[in-house]
Amino acid sequence: MGQKHGMSLHCAGRRLTVVALLPALLLVLGAMAPLQAQQPPWAQGRPPELATSPLAPHPQPPAPTPAKDLPIDKIKLPPGFKIEVWADMIPNARSMTLGSRGTLFVGSRGAGNVYAVVDRGDRREVKIIASGLQQPNGVAFKDGTLYVAEISRILKYEGIEERLDNPPEPVVVYDLLPKDRPHGWKYLAFGPDGKLYFNIGAPCNICLPPDTHAVIARINPDGSGFEYVARGVRNSVGFDFHPETGELYFTNHGRDWLGDDVPNDTLHHAPRPGFHFGYPYCHQGDVLDPEFGRGRSCTEFAPPLLKLGPHVAPNGMKFYTGRMFPPEYRHRIFIAQRGSWNRTQKIGYRVMQVELKLGEPPRYEVFAEGWLQGEEFWGRPAYVYVMPDGALLVSDDYNGAIYRITYAP
Amino acid sequence: MAGGRDERQPGAGPWYGIKWIVGGLGLLVVGFPLLAGGFGDVEAGRRKAEVCAPCHGADGNSTTPEVPSLAGQPPLYTYYQLLLFQQQQRVSAQMAPVVASLSRQDMQDLAAYYAVQTPAVPPPPRDPAKAEVGRRLVKAHYCDSCHAPGLVGQKHIPRLAGQHYAYLVTQLRAYKTQQRTDLDGTMTIVAQPLSNEEIEALAEYLASLPAGAGLPRPHTAR
Structure with a gap:
């Protein structure tokens, strides 16, 4: 710059031109300013004609709802089933895992906390065992150690159940994960192979992600042996392994801003590593993306096992392995659906069940509903967990509560 | 993007059409009782707001x-802020004693009352050039993606249009x-890269913005 200015000193006429052009130059720079800022992640991929759409993600309340204010009587279940508020005042309660001594560990997103819920028989005591973490959504437990997945790190707390009131400092297991915040929160679970599985979501609504994103990956519990398990998965924040085959099944959130009914969120089956499930080219197994699908075909990709409905937001899923529910429930999949935001008529806000039968299409039915009343919702089922006694726990991050569903004919 | 739309997509058509927009506005009107009618009691809020009036x-x-003006x-914004004050997640020496004893119903009533009050007509910008810089910053940072077109707020996100300059500067x-x-x-x-001058420009613009600009406000459409 300095040199150019010096040159202009040689010729008064040119200097005048530069001075005269300066405001124009500033205007151009000003017009370029929008390039420096970005739309919020949820609005990415929204067509310009929908810029005034009132649809936006539902805010997370800043405080949990006390049990007495939860209209639990509105929940409908199949005959013989009952639901109760099992624990409340757990801000932003998300995924759950059980310690070997019976402590329920609960992750959160925005709250940044990990909780320990101790069953005192007539009541549940809630302790915060970690706070200030980056969206610690994923929790998994093995051999006395609690593993927690933040956005870019996996931590472990050894011997945690003996030290709930004086938790140890976490040990970093793995800290090489991407730091992107959009779809950065993780589900975490041990596979039957003893490895830790987690998702790395697409860092956007719709984009061509780097190879490091839109995947499910696994590592050994000591942090070694990172490998990709599934690709083309926009964001899976719930998965489980079949109780008999040990194969991976996972839920996936479809892209936004393509319409009320397209695409479906999905349930997938990954019998072995190496499959590509379509994102961002193909959605729900049969809809090419308007932008990224050009020149591609959905037959290139592994199709979903089941379409779960558009925008239903399937989060946690678990095979039912308990003995409390009637025998036909054994090995059914329960799926918690947090419910839609990118749809003019709300859908989801319920717990669904899927029955898999060899050689038949999966049967897909409502199990628990009532968190959505008309167009108003009062709760959002986020995760499910099967307790040793066979009861099904359902976390509701919107209210910071955990429900317990039991069966007694 | 629309040009590349795949015709085989079922259901993509109406999304791009007027039907969708009409449906969306309809939903806004129909869905609103959740936030004002069913949310809190305006009349109860009026009585409870007497202590806030000074x-x-x-x-x-x-x-x-x-x-700040609350009209x-x-x-949902007012309710959540009251909750945050009570939980001392938002710290204010003035607000802390006032909210300490409020129940959630009180907070919802207050929020419902303020939501249906009419915002005052703001003064014109004292420095139109500065306000113009602010207008461009609003565009550059996509403020209306969350604060809604016209910066009138939505859900838990506050209305900025017509808010006080000094308050906006303090908050940013x-x-x-x-x-x-x-x-x-x-x-x-959003705020971290802003300079002091940019913060002042944003506040200058927002403070002068008519409160009713943009989409029809849900409670006036009711």
Whole structure:
């Protein structure tokens, strides 16, 4: 710059031109300013004609709802089933895992906390065992150690159940994960192979992600042996392994801003590593993306096992392995659906069940509903967990509560 | 993007059409009782708001530059801020004693009352050139993606149009320096790169913006 200015000193006429052009130059720079800022992640991929759409993600309340204010009587279940508020005042309660001594560990997103819920028989005591973490959504437990997945790190707390009131400092297991915040929160679970599985979501609504994103990956519990398990998965924040085959099944959130009914969120089956499930080219197994699908075909990709409905937001899923529910429930999949935001008529806000039968299409039915009343919702089922006694726990991050569903004919 | 639309997509058509927009507006109107009617009791809120009137104005239009106007704020915003004050996640020496004894019903009633008050007509910008810089910053940072077209607020996100200049400057600086609680981190990310001059320009523009601009406000459409 300095040199150019010096040159202009040689010729008064040119200097005048530069001075005269300066405001124009500033205007151009000003017009370029929008390039420096970005739309919020949820609005990415929204067509310009929908810029005034009132649809936006539902805010997370800043405080949990006390049990007495939860209209639990509105929940409908199949005959013989009952639901109760099992624990409340757990801000932003998300995924759950059980310690070997019976402590329920609960992750959160925005709250940044990990909780320990101790069953005192007539009541549940809630302790915060970690706070200030980056969206610690994923929790998994093995051999006395609690593993927690933040956005870019996996931590472990050894011997945690003996030290709930004086938790140890976490040990970093793995800290090489991407730091992107959009779809950065993780589900975490041990596979039957003893490895830790987690998702790395697409860092956007719709984009061509780097190879490091839109995947499910696994590592050994000591942090070694990172490998990709599934690709083309926009964001899976719930998965489980079949109780008999040990194969991976996972839920996936479809892209936004393509319409009320397209695409479906999905349930997938990954019998072995190496499959590509379509994102961002193909959605729900049969809809090419308007932008990224050009020149591609959905037959290139592994199709979903089941379409779960558009925008239903399937989060946690678990095979039912308990003995409390009637025998036909054994090995059914329960799926918690947090419910839609990118749809003019709300859908989801319920717990669904899927029955898999060899050689038949999966049967897909409502199990628990009532968190959505008309167009108003009062709760959002986020995760499910099967307790040793066979009861099904359902976390509701919107209210910071955990429900317990039991069966007694 | 629309040009590349795949014709085989079922259901993509109506999305891009007027039907969708009409449906969306209809939903806004139909869905609103959740936020005002069913949310809190306006009349109960009116009585409970008497204690707030000395600072925030009887009709929610504050005359003190440092005190925010609450008239026409989305009820969910007012409710959540009261919760944050009570939980001391948002710190204010003035608000702390006032909210300590409020029940959630009280907060919802207050929020419902303020939501249906009419925002005062703001003064014109004192420095139109500065306001123009602010207008461009609003565009550059996509403020209307969350604060809604016209910056009238929606859901838990506040109306900025017509808010007091001094209050806006204080809050943007508080986000910039991470002194104000930020539920999802969005405001901290937006505010951190802003210079003091840019913050002042934004406030200059927002303070002069008519409160009723943009989409019809849900409660006036009701």
